[in-house]
Amino acid sequence: MKVSFIGIGQMGAPMAMRLIDAGHELTVYNRTASATQALVQRGARQALTPTDTLNADVVITMLADDSAVRAIWLDSGLAQSVPAGRVHLNMATTGLGLAHELLAAHALSGSIYVSAPVFGRPSAAEQGQLDIIAAGPANALQQCRPLFESMGKQVFEVGQEPHKSNAVKIARNFLLATVIESLGESFALVRKAGVSEADFLNILTSTSLSAPVYRNYGKMIVDKAFEPAAFSMELGLKDVELALSTASDLGVPMPSASLIRDQITAAIAAGHGKQDWAALAQFIAKRAGL
Amino acid sequence: MKVSFIGIGQMGAPMAMRLIDAGHELTVYNRTASATQALVQRGARQALTPTDTLNADVVITMLADDSAVRAIWLDSGLAQSVPAGRVHLNMATTGLGLAHELLAAHALSGSIYVSAPVFGRPSAAEQGQLDIIAAGPANALQQCRPLFESMGKQVFEVGQEPHKSNAVKIARNFLLATVIESLGESFALVRKAGVSEADFLNILTSTSLSAPVYRNYGKMIVDKAFEPAAFSMELGLKDVELALSTASDLGVPMPSASLIRDQITAAIAAGHGKQDWAALAQFIAKRAGL
Amino acid sequence: MKVSFIGIGQMGAPMAMRLIDAGHELTVYNRTASATQALVQRGARQALTPTDTLNADVVITMLADDSAVRAIWLDSGLAQSVPAGRVHLNMATTGLGLAHELLAAHALSGSIYVSAPVFGRPSAAEQGQLDIIAAGPANALQQCRPLFESMGKQVFEVGQEPHKSNAVKIARNFLLATVIESLGESFALVRKAGVSEADFLNILTSTSLSAPVYRNYGKMIVDKAFEPAAFSMELGLKDVELALSTASDLGVPMPSASLIRDQITAAIAAGHGKQDWAALAQFIAKRAGL
């Protein structure tokens, strides 16, 4: 398939590489062109402008945030100039409002908008082990399936309306934040009672909280392995604020998200911004005098 | 082994039954004597007073709360009259202060205090599938091991000081509460975005939150299966307040516990007190206008 | 002085009337022209477009929110076409980001931006009893002084940079919200102890909490006088969200604002949106089962 890929960052680079390796004809674009070098050496064509990417069946974007997507697709008019029938597949964590705007813009062009954010860190992207949450018109999802299979290990289709997959991604990242916050609070409590974090974590993950998230974040916290950040506190704050602005738009009280936002804000003010967001647990421990 | 069992309730009854079935010589006591009937028919000796239970190697208590244990062991003097060398094995969810008091009282009598709260609901108790968190002197823990094997599938020893196992139990029950609260908030968010709870739950438990706790509470919430309560909202409030009073004693800020306490209090005021504490998620949905 | 006034609403109308009565030569503009009728009858000139207002020494805006100001001054280019030396005096509750944008836009035109939000309800505006928080260049503030004297009873100058007055207004409205929330919680507590709200309020306002805010909101709560709303719950939510977005931009944890945002969101979901925001206290009472 002819595929374009806009946004060759920590996640985008390994995802694009998987697509080349699966035999797709790939065009790549990144604002800083040097990031595309390894992909070009592997056979990708380099686009010099976003418009250069439009000659493809599917144009994937994996950009930093709403405003990066909005800048390329809405403000600079890509959505208006994309030929009818082409698919724009947005795989980043973006908001529901943006999904509504892109849906409308693509509808005008006769192009198709699919939103398919992913769960997983760069290492999972390299191995094609991402979990993909996809929403869009059924035939467009079908068209994207070979791409999903190259990049992910599971695909969950959640409906025709693109914003639904964004809601799932946002709500689930909020849940990750609650795991870190609650591990932090409970670790502080047991430590002050003389129990080691490691022992407590072992009990948790040997019983009914035996999920990868508890194991992985728990181990990072026990090992104080917060640098280099797989997912930084600042990115974490961005995600929690995305949850809160979505909650605000939809009229949902999310007191846990509110509380975590305030904790992360304080943790960043205390200098933890560049650490992995699991360092929130260490900040919580300090707050308890540990 | 000669074993006594005080407190034949929802949890105590199946636990005691397992001990009889494992061949232990069991004496049972319950304030309301009728509760012991099935056990007596199976061969248990009925004690008419708590003091009647003291002629045993190990006296297990599985009582409702701190004040029930305090009433029997401290106020009415059982800890003073227990013969030296006997083991008092408390398997209920009780506080750290009580552990300190009982440790001191038993030290005076030359008897031994072991604290070993359990994870698991009555059905797990019936099948001997409890998880047991044990703390006490090493030789006493060794002595209790055959009993633990009859009642549980795993034992975690967390040290010599009995209060440590209470801290683990309290901190872990707090984590369960955060799972319900955060599921409630995230379910409300996705529902308002048009995604069904069931689809969202399936995604969560098929990816990195695949823990029994998320599956079980998630299913209860999706099915609105809150009655009869396996663990009522009122008991949940008791546990969260135990976490908060422990946090207060140890000087640990636990904002998530605080927030959940207020939510549960409001949920009880709204009439959910006798439902399973997973109904908190439904209360949260209502708060979002769902 | 030649003055223009854009935004003839609940607050703008009485403020503009005060200016006419003080002898200023007033031009008025409102999107819905009918709102200006009473002012025109009193001698104001009616502008047909925003641009029509620019022939004045000072152009006052009193618009609903950031986006209304942005639409007129930035998107439709008023800030670009305003003659050099003219003063744009924004008296509404708007954000710090908007203040920075307007400052930059006016600097390009050689015009001057002054931000001067007010404290006080429509009845205070009618009587020229507003409190005015002003920030802008010293000579512009001096030029505005006669206008302030017609509309307000006190002016507080907080510096040259316009955004400072916005920060003061936002922070102070947040404090009003905390008064309502805390009165709600404390009223619920004393009521459940058998003490009447009215008695408790009398004690508070006869001792060290004797401020108008406690008296006024307290009385509204005791009297359940929430309709018609002097300041609706929905407007209150907007103000608390303004506090939170400002806090987010500046890196300030504001847990009280977070908690109140969630409470108001729930209160609106429960149908209180059009009531005065003091009705939050009634919602809190219901949450306690009262």
Added chain:
Amino acid sequence: MKVSFIGIGQMGAPMAMRLIDAGHELTVYNRTASATQALVQRGARQALTPTDTLNADVVITMLADDSAVRAIWLDSGLAQSVPAGRVHLNMATTGLGLAHELLAAHALSGSIYVSAPVFGRPSAAEQGQLDIIAAGPANALQQCRPLFESMGKQVFEVGQEPHKSNAVKIARNFLLATVIESLGESFALVRKAGVSEADFLNILTSTSLSAPVYRNYGKMIVDKAFEPAAFSMELGLKDVELALSTASDLGVPMPSASLIRDQITAAIAAGHGKQDWAALAQFIAKRAGL
């Protein structure tokens, strides 16, 4: 009148002195006898045991907390041995549960229990400027009136049941805590926007938040005048926990109290425990990176 006074501390000493100066025949008791010296020199009789205080029309207690009152009146049997018709006037901040217990104990003896906590710091006590919240049987309140007049400037009678005055005192101290917390949050916000705390405070107290509490705490915060503590953070925590335990008993969600409890706990862990509880605002500023 023959009056006894138990508990000669920071508050009790000046209160007792006022009674002597008003001509009452005073007997004083304090666990550490040296504290009574100045009063004895002024003419008070020194009681050697609590029982020694019972030969009086009214026995006032001004003790540190519930357990101090419980120790003297309930555990050591003073309430049982007090002659019928005598009044026990408890003026400290204590809980509703204690009020119920003392009411019952005095009813058995035919003695009378009045609860009358006070608002005000030691300096107000010296000048007889306390605010007194009194609850008890009407004739007992009448009997106490001359004493109240010597110690206070206002008396608020809130009913026959003693616990009601405790509820008022607890709810109002909670409100003080919310003032400190909200000032702290709003000060952090305006400071980060470049506005000085002093300017902001001046605006607040010149407009609708012009209450002594805002002025006094505001000034302490602006001046960083936290030592010596007029009311320490640790005492503040005790009061907020009293609010929360009362809320728990009565089934009232008090999220603001919960949040402040966690903040104060963290502030104490950070070393602010002996400072005035207004220092919470400084802790909040630090949390914002100031």
